[in-house]
Every structure is written in structure tokens, then in C-alpha cells.
Amino acid sequence: MSLHEVLAMAGLTEADLPRVCLSVVLIFALLVWKSIKPYRPPKNVPCVPSKPIIGCLHLIDENWPTLPDFILKYDAQFGQRAWAAPVPNVGLLGSCLFSLVTEEGKNVREALGEFLGDGIFTADGPSWKHHRKVASQMFSRNLMRNGTVVALRQVKLLVERLDKVTSSKSSVVDMQDMFFRMTIDVFASIAFGVELNSILSDKPHPFAVAFDEVQNLSQKRFRDPIWRLKRNLQLTDNERKIKTGCKTMKEFAMDVIKSKRREASNNASMGPDLLSRFLDTKNPIDGHTPGDNELRDIVMNFMIAGRDTTACALSWTLYELAKNPDICVKVIEEIKKVCNGGDAAASRSRTFSDAEYSYENIGNLTYTHAVAMEVLRLHPSVPVDIKFAVKNDTLPDGTFVPKGSSVLYSPYAMGRNEKIWGADAKKFNPDRFIEDGKISEPSQYKFTTFNAGYRLCLGKPLAMLEIKLTLAMLLPRFKFSIANDHKGGYQSTLVLPMSPELMMNVIKR
Numbered sequence: 401m402s403l404h405e406v407l408a409m410a411g412l413t414e415a416d417l418p419r420v421c422l423s424v425v426l427i428f429a430l431l432v433w434k435s436i437k438p439y440r441p442p443k444n445v446p447c448v449p450s451k452p453i454i455g456c457l458h459l460i461d462e463n464w465p466t467l468p469d470f471i472l473k474y475d476a477q478f479g480q481r482a483w484a485a486p487v488p489n490v491g492l493l494g495s496c497l498f499s500l501v502t503e504e505g506k507n508v509r510e511a512l513g514e515f516l517g518d519g520i521f522t523a524d525g526p527s528w529k530h531h532r533k534v535a536s537q538m539f540s541r542n543l544m545r546n547g548t549v550v551a552l553r554q555v556k557l558l559v560e561r562l563d564k565v566t567s568s569k570s571s572v573v574d575m576q577d578m579f580f581r582m583t584i585d586v587f588a589s590i591a592f593g594v595e596l597n598s599i600l601s602d603k604p605h606p607f608a609v610a611f612d613e614v615q616n617l618s619q620k621r622f623r624d625p626i627w628r629l630k631r632n633l634q635l636t637d638n639e640r641k642i643k644t645g646c647k648t649m650k651e652f653a654m655d656v657i658k659s660k661r662r663e664a665s666n667n668a669s670m671g672p673d674l675l676s677r678f679l680d681t682k683n684p685i686d687g688h689t690p691g692d693n694e695l696r697d698i699v700m701n702f703m704i705a706g707r708d709t710t711a712c713a714l715s716w717t718l719y720e721l722a723k724n725p726d727i728c729v730k731v732i733e734e735i736k737k738v739c740n741g742g743d744a745a746a747s748r749s750r751t752f753s754d755a756e757y758s759y760e761n762i763g764n765l766t767y768t769h770a771v772a773m774e775v776l777r778l779h780p781s782v783p784v785d786i787k788f789a790v791k792n793d794t795l796p797d798g799t800f801v802p803k804g805s806s807v808l809y810s811p812y813a814m815g816r817n818e819k820i821w822g823a824d825a826k827k828f829n830p831d832r833f834i835e836d837g838k839i840s841e842p843s844q845y846k847f848t849t850f851n852a853g854y855r856l857c858l859g860k861p862l863a864m865l866e867i868k869l870t871l872a873m874l875l876p877r878f879k880f881s882i883a884n885d886h887k888g889g890y891q892s893t894l895v896l897p898m899s900p901e902l903m904m905n906v907i908k909r
């Protein structure tokens with residue numbers, strides 16, 4: 401249909417075209433204007449340089465590639481007190497101070513809504529309590545044991561892959577890529593009971609591709625005050641790809657759920673994966689069994705929470721150990737002693753008993769645990785987190801937080817803060833977490849890598865277990881050194897992947 405015909409249908413002529421265009425532009429501008437709500441910071445709170453309407457969005461945009469360091473800079477500049485970073489629609493009070501207001505209430509996760517669904521991350525109030533209670537059951541001792549078995553199976557495949565690579569000429573491997581492949585396999589197996597086989601295959605599974613793409617693209621929304629408009633009208637390539645990616649993931653999850661339900665109705669013995677466990681579990685609160693959508697959201701939230709966070713932590717651990725060879729030697733010594741009964745050959749062997757890497761043995765790797773904690777202090781997998789005030793509150797420094805404002809805290813900035821960790825805050829020193837040969841757990845409000853209070857990360861034990869198990873399998877068998885000139889840079893995303901990639905020389909011991 402020609403433009404002329406369209407105009408004629410609307411009773412207009414070509415002479416009306418400029419007026420029509422102007423009206424469309426004005427309506428669009430009004431929609432944009434309506435979707436931008438400027439933010440006025442509370443009185444007497446120091447503020448980063450800002451402009452009318454857009455606040456400091458321009459600074460956030462400029463500094464996005466190193467956002468955690470941008471926050472670190474202002475935390476240092478303003479001292480131990482709250483400061484404001486006005487962002488339209490969001491607000492933002494930056495703070496290295498925790499208060500009650502950060503412990504409960506709505507998470508600003510709307511931008512990840514269609515990805516997270518109606519799961520623990522997006523839920524608030526009674527609904528969150530219900531999710532938390534249901535999700536807590538996932539972290540029973542039995543599940544942790546099953547997690548150990550699943551993770552061990554996948555780490556074995558990683559050893560197999562590294563063995564293949566090191567027997568060829570080129571032994572330079574992108575270890576971060578390996579860890580992202582391994583952790584998606586681990587979590588798909590724990591959550592769905594499905595083997596994605598990403599470690600051994602060249603072409604990643606479509607679910608893994610969609611998972612990565614949606615996560616990366618959704619993060620762009622945080623810098624875009626009109627992303628809702630773009631999503632609702634499907635205006636950009638970004639928004640269209642998010643929609644397609646979510647569809648791929650949801651279809652995959654639904655297929656698995658349906659096939660599990662079929663297995664269950666045929667009285668087949670169900671696996672130990674989360675889906676199978678939750679299929680017939682009655683909710684203790686309302687007594688109902690979860691529907692397909694609820695099941696899908698539970699397992700997807702589990703994967704989102706656990707996969708990238710653990711992969712980043714593993715990458716930074718290998719990086720820090722390569723930079724601190726004396727600490728690496730101590731870790732290997734502990735692994736040999738605890739897992740392999742002090743037998744050096746056994747610690748390198750490709751044939752081993754699963755008992756060597758049992759849940760109990762991994763739990764006894766005290767120094768290795770301290771190393772992982774130190775890595776997570778300096779390189780927290782969630783470097784910046786935002787909470788939303790459900791009621792008026794006051795931060796410990798006396799700053800009033802009105803209901804509805806967002807409070808930002810940065811485990812990255814807090815982890816490097818000398819006032820919190822002492823003059824050697826930037827030094828890699830795992831001993832700071834050991835007292836009398838045992839782990840000395842710091843307060844959640846000091847070590848905020850796993851959040852604090854009511855919404856403390858539920859998966860911390862599982863994450864620590866997977867990190868230690870992977871180190872126990874890899875370090876005695878391979879020597880890793882950094883192959884590229886890595887300065888410890890990162891990519892500013894919801895998590896903290898290394899940038900550039902972690903290219904490592906891998907040599908069999």
C-alpha cells in the first residue's frame with residue numbers, strides 16, 4: 401500500500417504530511433518525557449557532579465566500563481558516609497554503610513524481569529518469604545552432596561579437555577571461557593538434570609547462548625532511562641534479541657519440565673536434580689504443588705544466581721594464584737594432604753576415587769577456603785548492588801532515606817576500603833580470614849560479597865564448595881601462568897568477568 405493510499409484512508413492528503421510527522425514526533429517526545437522522572441537527592445548529602453533532569457547519567461555512562469572503581473573513588477572522596485548519584489527514574493544513594501533499609505524490600509530487578517520471571521530475585525514481601533523458604537530447601541546437606549557429585553563430574557570433563565589441549569602444541573587456554581562453560585553445565589545438571597556438555601563441545605548449546613545473550617543485553621537497560629518504552633514497542637535490536645533469547649530459554653525449561661512430568665507419571669525413578677525434587681513437593685505454606693511456570697522460575701533463578709557468579713570467582717582465583725605463586729604452593733600442599741592423604745602422585749593422577757573429593761574433604765580445605773574468600777573480597781562476583789527502600793529509614797551515618805529511593809552499595813568498593821580492611825586492604829592476603837588455624841568468618845556487614853541480612857545469598861556454601869573442588873582437581877594436575885599481559889581489568893556487567901579474557905599457559909604437572 402502506498403503512502404498516498406494510507407493518507408487517503410485516514411482522510412488526509414500529502415499536504416497534511418508535515419503536521420502528521422510533527423504530531424508523531426511530539427507524541428514520542430511526550431512518551432519519552434513521561435518516562436523520565438528526575439531525582440532530587442536528600443538535603444545535606446554530598447552529591448556527584450550532576451546536570452538538570454539527567455542528573456549524573458552522563459558520568460555513569462562515561463564511567464560505565466569501570467563503574468565499581470567510579471564508586472570506589474566517590475566512597476574514598478566522601479568518606480564513611482552516604483553520597484548521592486542522581487539518576488532519572490532510579491535515584492541512587494551510594495553508601496558503604498548498610499542499614500535496615502537494605503535488608504528487605506523490593507529489589508530493583510525490573511530490568512531483568514522477563515529473564516528472572518516470578519522468582520526469588522524479583523519477589524518482595526510475603527511472596528519473597530515464600531520463595532526464600534522454598535529455595536532454602538535446595539541447600540540441604542543432601543543437595544550439597546549431590547552438588548559435589550555433579551560438580552566433580554563436570555570438573556573431570558574439564559581435566560579431560562585440558563589434557564587434550566596440553567598434549568597438542570598450543571597450550572594457551574582461555575580459562576575464563578572454560579569456567580563459564582563448566583559452570584553452566586554444573587548448574588543445568590543440578591537444576592534440570594540435563595547435560596549440556598559445553599566443556600567438551602565446540603558449539604555451545606542454544607540454551608547457553610540465549611542465557612549469555614539475554615544477561616548481557618538486559619544490563620544495557622540500566623543506563624537507558626527509556627528502555628521500558630523501547631521494550632514495549634520493540635523498537636531496538638537489543639530489545640528484540642532479549643525477547644527471542646527469553647523465548648529460547650523458556651521453551652527449553654518447559655520441554656524439560658514436561659519430560660520430567662511424563663517420567664513422574666510413568667513412575668520412573670526421579671533424579672536428584674531440583675526439578676525432580678520440586679515436582680511433587682508440596683509447598684509448606686499453602687500446600688500446593690508448583691505449576692510449570694513456578695517451577696521454571698525457581699530453577700531459572702537458581703541458575704542465574706549461581707552460574708556466572710561462580711565462573712567469575714573461579715577466573716579471579718586462578719589469576720590471583722598465578723600472581724601469588726607462594727600462596728598457590730600452600731593451597732596445593734593442603735589439597736594433597738586433605739584430599740590425597742599426602743600422596744603427591746595421587747594428587748596428579750587421572751584415575752582417582754570420588755571419595756578423595758568428597759563433600760567432607762572439600763569442607764576441610766581451610767586455607768583454600770580463605771583464598772576463595774580473599775579473592776571474593778577483592779573481586780566480588782556482584783560488584784555493585786542496588787536496594788529499594790520500602791519505608792522511610794535512616795542510614796547509620798544519620799542520612800535519611802525516604803521511602804521509594806534506591807540505595808546502592810558496592811561490595812567491590814567496600815572490599816578495598818582501608819577504613820574497613822586496614823592499611824593492607826589492597827593486598828592479597830588470605831591469612832586475614834584465618835585465626836588459630838580455623839576460618840574466622842567476618843561480619844556480613846563488613847564482607848558484603850554475599851549481601852547481608854535477610855537477603856543474604858543462599859548459595860554461598862554451594863559456591864564455596866564448587867570453587868574449592870575445582871581448585872582441588874586442577875591445581876595439583878596443571879600449572880597455570882598468565883599468558884596475556886593482564887592488568888586485572890574487568891567488564892562492567894551485573895557480575896565481574898575479567899577483561900580481556902584470561903589466557904593462560906597450561907602445563908601438565
Ligand code: HEM
Pocket residue numbers: 507520521532535702703705706707709710713776780781782785786848849850851854855856857858859860862863
Ligand atoms: C561466588 C558466588 C556468589 C556470589 C558472590 C553471590 C552473591 C550474591 C548476592 C550479592 C546476592 C544478593 C542479590 C540481591 O538481592 O541483590 C545473592 C543472592 C542470592 N544468591 Fe548468590 N552468590 C553466589 C553464588 C550463588 C550460588 C551458587 C547460588 C545457588 C544457586 C546462589 C543463590 C542465591 C540466591 C537464591 C539469592 C537470593 C536470596 C534472596 O533474595 O533471598 N548464589 N547472591
